[in-house]
Amino acid sequence: MKHVVLPPGVPHLPHNLGEPKHGKLSASQWHALFVFIIPIVLLDMYLDNVGKIDLKSNLYKFLVNTAHLVQCTNVVFARKFKPGDLKRFEMHHKKYSDTVGELFDNIKVQPNHHYSLHIPQQMTAWGPLAGVSDFAGERLIGFLQKIKTNNKIDEMHKSMMTRGCRLQRMMEKSEFHQLTQPLDDEQDLKPRQLKSIRLTESRYQLLFNLVARNNHDVGSRALSGLAKPVRSINCNGVVVGSMSPRNCVVFESGGKTRYGLVQQCYQYDNHLSKRKEFMLVSRITNLYPKRTEPIPTRPFRYLLFLFGVVVGKVESSEEAIDPSQVISLAAYHLLDKNTFSISENGIALIPRGYDAFLNISGQSEQ
Incomplete structure (x- = not known):
């Protein structure tokens, strides 16, 4: 996984992915995992002879099942789509749901499985879901959850207000704006003279x-x-x-x-x-x-x-x-x-x- 080169803007995953120490993945990290990492890594790990693949093996069924899920992910994160793409989502979602029970025992239907059935209707009514997602609100909730209150529930509002005000004052400083500006590789302290x-x-x-x-x-x-x-x-x-x-x-x-x-x-x-x-x-x-x-x-x-x-x-x-x-x-x-x-x-x-x-x-x- 560490040998997969990700373009700038795609979040990198923890080096210890799969261990409890790395914590939870963000939505963008889950997207990077399913769209860029899993397709390349799974094929490289499990397929040796591309001309002799047993279509009845659990390995092939597992790869196809995962691929259907990747197709659904691409539709959900699409910034533009056609009506045919929603039909394709429904087809791949059905194939994923129908085959996952054959691969894994005691699979339980989770609320998210039911929720995903409504994605085509939501995209028809609202357009690309990236335009209506509340990533900023999710980041705010994550920020609030990390504030230490020392189990003093009656002072929780004070702790959050104090932390929020400090952060706001810091963000208003010019040094903070300079710190958040992306670095330009072409700019050095002294302009580099290009030689022909x-x-x-x-x-x-x-x-x-x-x-x-x-x-x-x-x-x-x-x-x-x-x-x-x-x-x-x-x-x-x-x-x-x-x-x-x-x-x-x-x-x-x-x-x-x-x-x-x-x-x-x-x-x-x-x-x-x-x-x-x-x-x-x-x-x-x-x-x-x-x-x-x-x-x-x-x-x-x-x-x-x-x-x-x-x-x-x-x-x-x-x-x-x-x-x-x-x-x-x-x-x-x-x-x-x-x-x-x-x-x-x-x-x-x-x-x-x-x-x-x-x-x-x-x-x-x-």
Whole structure:
């Protein structure tokens, strides 16, 4: 679990997860666990031969049951959805409920199980549930619960008021506002002077092809071949860099969704002498898209489809992309050799989006 790289903004889980010492998980941590951690970790732990999966085994039934729950989680946390997504939630919830009793004895129906049946009606009436959730109120309740009252019930209101006033006074100080501002990796005490380097012939050709796609009037001598390496690039609010956890990207190319690992970010002056940026990525080939024909790896591909996981190989060839092509970052795990029948450079990734449904079907991209 500790080897799964989570994008910025996704809360990290306690290193001792499963032990009583780590305490309770927050709602965002539960979301990260079910959407990013469990799908990648479970498949890596329990599946050795992806071409020989026993469909009648409890292991396969357990993985499918968990995948149905992950699908429900994606719908609940979606920031936009279609009516068909609510039908999909009902289908996956029913399959999860019907199969959980076959896997575990003495399962009791909890109030939350009944409550979840009303989620489609709530989303139809209110829209995405993230817009009506009271996370701020939950955090306030958690804050109040942690206040020590020394078992003096008659003085509880005084203790809470005193603690709250102290916190409010601290939050009004300018030093507190400075402390809560996010750090910018590009800002140092002394501005770092970026030095230009000359691109290699292969990388220059990638840059030229990128510029020529959008500017047909560019000539072969219009670009100087000089570029400045930078740590990161802001791609419409998504900060991308060549180091984890910002280096696994989902991007659009040729009208299709692609995946890649960022190798380097650059600034350059285009043929109009305007400052531009671009990235060099190693494309990730999706080796196991969903297939409907009867092939040995079909059950494994179905599990990946349900979990929303892309399993592929990091190619050695590079591709230049523009910041406008970037869709999102992705959580990922670099696989050991021969994992999922991938000899080397294997990777499992999950895009960081708030979509109700992740479609990873299609043919393998070579």
